[in-house]
Amino acid sequence: MGLGVTFYDESRFEWNINHIESLKRFKVNSFDRDKFLVMLQSDDELIDYRVAKEMFKDVNMIVASGGGHQPLTGKWENLLLMEN
Numbered sequence: 001m002g003l004g005v006t007f008y009d010e011s012r013f014e015w016n017i018n019h020i021e022s023l024k025r026f027k028v029n030s031f032d033r034d035k036f037l038v039m040l041q042s043d044d045e046l047i048d049y050r051v052a053k054e055m056f057k058d059v060n061m062i063v064a065s066g067g068g069h070q071p072l073t074g075k076w077e078n079l080l081l082m083e084n
Contacts, residue, residue: 033059041067 001015038061040049053063
């Protein structure tokens with residue numbers, strides 16, 4: 001929580017408890033795991049990829065080393081091309 005900067009246009013925004021509370025209504029308790037692809041980066045600054053990896057262990061997944069919480073880069077594009 002606190003101040004952030006968007007990657008798209010570098011505008012500033014504040015992330016607060018009200019935002020978190022409003023997201024709770026979108027919580028999904030079950031879903032068709034065959035229809036999802038989880039893409040994680042080991043150096044993400046916002047989430048610990050190991051937590052997400054465990055949470056989605058039965059889902060198709062790509063884990064890239066490095067990275068961060070950045071817009072898609074050539075690294076992801078190359079991985080996706082290799083998968084197809």
